[in-house]
Amino acid sequence: MDRLPRWADVVLVPLVSLLLAAIISALVILSIGEDPWAALKVMVEGSLMTGLGWGYTLYYTTSFIFTGLAVTLAFHAGLFNIGGEGQVQLGGLGVALACLYIPWPHWSLALVGATLGAAAFGAAWAAIPAWLQAKRGSHIVITTIMFNYIAASLLVYLLVDVLRPQGEQSPATARFPATTVLPRLNEVPGLNLIFTDKVLVNVTFFLALAMAVAVWALLWRTRLGYQIRAFGKSESAARYAGINPTWIIMVAMLMSGALAGMMSVNNTMGEAQKLLANSAAGAGFIGIAVALMGRNHPFGVVLAAFLFGFLFQGGAELGLWTKIPIEMRIVVQGLVILFTGALDMMVRMILIRLFAPFRRVKPGTA
């Protein structure tokens, strides 16, 4: 009944949560004998004060947008897809096959082809848990976790025994041909005025933003999105309306898997230029936190992905320039997830109390 004004709900609650996470992080840094203020300066300078730093931050942001959107879309269908990790790796396989075995004349065509490959492979990997959920009632959380392990093993097998070029020692594919190299933002006309150094973030960033808009339009502007949201809110009501549960589960999970898979365009094609083992590197799980913090709204996901991009890059800077170990970024991320996700209600309750005196009754409006 008691509620916050909308702006406070959307802006203030996450900000206060973040602040609390920052305070606890500072205490942790203090407790290992380091200066939290100096640490914050290193993080901000390394990720937001230089073109190079922005390049890293936005590169990570791009990856997290994809995995965050994947979790968000499935969530609206009432499905908790924590198989992003595996779907990203399979997406990477799709990218690798598309880049290695199709002779692309130009990077733009390669981008389209690799995106489709990544989406198809990511979707296919999500399809099996989805089918098991829809037809057998096997819980999607359990099956997607298991499929993360299967994906990792499958990729190790493929990279060691099948795709590894002769004579190479490391488990990875051959380097992709030069026509598949995606332009970095410092090579994009106009943006090269901002990014003067060679930066990591590439044109996939725009694909990620486009996908955020597409997911938003799908969920809130189309019949399919309407059915997905209705099914996610109430399966019984969906049955009354005649929404086919199998169809919704399959479609939502396929799209979710496709979005996760598309992350590989950013890292495998845009950065590594070959498929490595463990290419997801945790981004699939970070997507869960991003979706949580982004309130399962595509635009919130973009903002949350940026925050996590900053933490990721800033954390790396900590490892480089201070005695604080790089693992500290995992601590900070963990605290952010704890406060924005799990302890969200606590912050909300405190704010509701604080707001209560300002929301006194206007008489005669009952």
Add this chain to the structure above:
Amino acid sequence: MANAEVEGRPGVAAPPDSPYAIELKGISKAFGPVQANRDINISVPKGTIHGIIGENGAGKSTLMSILYGFYRADSGEIFINGRLTAIPDSQSAIRAGIGMVFQHFKLVQNFTVLENVILGVEDGPMLRTSLAKARAELERLSRDYELDVDPDALIEDLSVGHQQRVEILKALYRQAEILILDEPTGVLTPAEADHLFRILKGLKEQGKTIVLITHKLREIMEATDNVSVMRRGTMVDTVKTAATSAEQLAELMVGRKVLLEVSKGPAHPGEVVLSVENLQVRDEHGVDRLKGVSFEIRAGEILGIAGVAGNGQSELLAVLGGMLEPGNRASGRVVLEGGQIALQGRGADGQSRRRAGIAHVPEDRQHFGLILDFTAWENVAFGYYNEPEYQKNALFMDNDALRDDTRRKMEKFDVRPPDCWLPAKSFSGGNQQKIVVAREIEQNPDLLLVGQPTRGVDIGAIEFIHKQIVALRDAGKAILLVSVELDEILSLSDRIAVMFDGRIMGFRDPEATNEAELGLLMAGIAGNGEAA
């Protein structure tokens, strides 16, 4: 907290001279801009049954939640047995001797009655002693108050009426002297409700004070000594029940004259719209829910299905509405407008039914008919999201058209507040039901299935919904009405079928039958004159 206030435990040194169990003085409570209670004063004499009546959203539940410590009043004072008492939480309410029986029971389904009763008031870490003590106490309570509950039965095996008695036992076990019941008969059969009122009278004779919250006038007239009427957050009046009438109370509640009887002209039945032959449903446990049901409904006719809840009516609506639970098997022959319709699998889903011209107001609007988190306009599209009028192009829905359509329907069906952006959960029960009824009737179906159209709906809205159903009949549509309210069946139906144990026990003419005869059929005692 003010010094004068004492938390709980009034029995210790209560002034024995106070004739009132509960006195509320100047209670006000607001939720944001909504003033749910405004300057409420009420005095409940000890050892009486006191009714609180009002439409949904009148503030009854808020007031009782304040009394039970769920909400804190913005202002005002609570006196329990003449003593100023602060009730910041429900533990204090229990200490003050207040027990509450909620509309939705708070029982652990796979615990026994005994375990549920001691839950939260165990004497120590070991359950044995608590259970033994509770067993003795329960036997005494059951004996004294005709509660008649097996202490070792699992809750999930008990009927709704028995579960309610467990809630009463829980309150009594916690030594409640004041018992508040929130809409207690909403889920009960007439016989169960009668039994409940006998129990309440027994409790009253033992000196307990009972507060009965309801919007059913008949219960107030039957069971209470005094009645307080609430309207829009204020206490309108408190009267002696013996000195008032149902009509007068209804007028006080709604603030205008209310038609308690449905006014409808004679039916002019036309062609057969729906014909059901030997319809059977077997659930996933192999239990037969429908055991061969046959009937016909003609255009311009309302067929009312009477019966105690759980005798196959829900399954009948589910089959015809295309929402049979997965695992249930249906067989038989259902012909709509000359064409046989599928009962199972492909072509038997809600979308196919709507295309075939069947609209459905489901029994449980919150579980089926609405998505509570969706806005009103999103709910108006529910089930009809494929309608061409709601599409902008092949890709996108036309949400603007949908919102305009919603505004029109909300105005026509007097949904309050008429705000199409409000989520469905923010509307009162009656207004939620109006949204569902508006959506289904405005699709202009050939056959309307209606389940419990006025369950949890206030008087003003009941009158309105009944009028709409009759208007649809007069427009030449066929209507299948399922209700556990005999009054409703008797006043709306053109023909009545009584269901018991998955069968139709007989058909009756509402003009030529009465509650007693229907009651016998509902109990499975076959009458004569079977017809199909």
